[in-house]
Amino acid sequence: MTLALLFPGQGAQSAGFLHRLPQHDAVRATLDEASAVLGVDVLTLDTAEALQSTVAVQIGLTVAGVALARALAREGLEPEFxxxxxVGAYAAAVSCESLAFADALRMVRKRAELMEHAWPSGYGLSAVSGLSETQIETLIAVHAREGGGAVYVANVNAPRQIVVAGANAALDGFAARVLAAGARKAQRLAVSVPSHCELLAEAADALVEFAREIPFRAPRGVYVDNRGGRPLHSGDAIRADLATNMRYTVRWFDALTVMIEAGAHVFVEAPPGQVLTDIAREHYPDAAAIAAAGVEFDRLVAIVKRRLGAAS
Structure with missing residues (x-):
């Protein structure tokens, strides 16, 4: 059976997360490379103050994901998926060698700057648990019709774990609406932009132009996209996915299901995330899902090798 690496998105960050990466030569080299490319010490990007910036968060998550992937590869653990x-898709593209790390950093920085500039304040994301996508869409229509403001489905993380985007006032009102309709929870995320909806259409168009000259290659192994939850096999397709994913709904559960159905049985989530691990454990309990942030690195390597050996 095969290994899948999962890379979390914005909202997974916490103060000091880059300082908690494994003490490993591949991690140190990745931090040094990122600092040289960006002209800033990336270890300054994970303070509580720095993480108020979408740019710092997205760069930091990309660095953490690539650092973990490289450390695992150094230990003989390279993913099939x-x-x-x-934004975790950028580290995924580096992991499968479709995109050079330096180019990923430049593209992520541009992406985050475009998102931050488009909606500098007053917008964000909320996670709703306990209602289906169809129920959420029905409530969104009612909310708009009754003057509550526009809300958009941003992520379908699981059948009853939906993230919505919009202005703060619209999200606050929508939280009350979904709770009254039977949702278990409606919680604001640590994201200050309205990701994965049409509010970022112009920003996505600008990123498409920026990415036009960035070299992409066919992936080694399988890259699974955000928008359709399906494997992409060409560099051009992966470029388009990365450049435009900020404006389209993330269908994470579809992506997870595709990997399961294709034979992935061991999943490792890169730091600093735990949410993707929890989703896999809840919906596919026969799979082995491990959050790297919660396990000492040598133990992580041993667990993954043992699980892969048991599954083969």
């Missing part, structure tokens, strides 16, 4: 949620 690479998939990332939202």
């Amino acid at each position: 690479s998939a990332g949620l939202s």
Whole structure:
């Protein structure tokens, strides 16, 4: 059986997360490379103050994901599948060697700057648990019709775990609406932009132009995209996915299901995430899902090798 690496998106970050990466030569080299490419010490990007910036968060998550993938590869653990949620897709593209790390950093920085500039304040994301996508869409229509403001389905992380985007006032009102309709929880995420909806259409168009000259290659192994939850086999397709994913709904559960059905049985989530691990454990309990952030690195390597050996 095969290994899949999962890379979390914005909202997974916490203060100091880059400082908690494994003490490994591949991690140190990745941090040094990122600092040289960006002209800034990336270890300054994970303070509580720095993480108020979408740019710092997205760069930091990309660095953490690539660092973990490289450390695992150094230990002989290379994935058959690479998939990332939202900005996590950039680390996934580096993991499968479709995109050079330096180019990923430049593209992520541009992406985050475009998102931050498009909606500098007053917008964000909320996670709703306990209602289906169809129920959420029905409530969104009612909310708009009754003057509550526009809300958009941003992520379908699981059948009853939906993330919505919009202005703060619209999200606050929508939280009350979904809770009254039977949702278990409606919680704002640590994201300050309205990701994965048409509000970012112009920003996505600008990123498409920026990415036009960035070289992409066919992936080694399988890259699973955000928008359709399906494998992509060409560099051009992966470029388009990365450049446009900010404006389209992330269908993470579809991506996870595709990997399961294709034979992935061991999933490792890159730091600093746990959410993707929890989703896999809840919906596919026969799979082995491990959050790297919660396990000492040598133990992580041993667990993954043992699980892969048992599954083969």
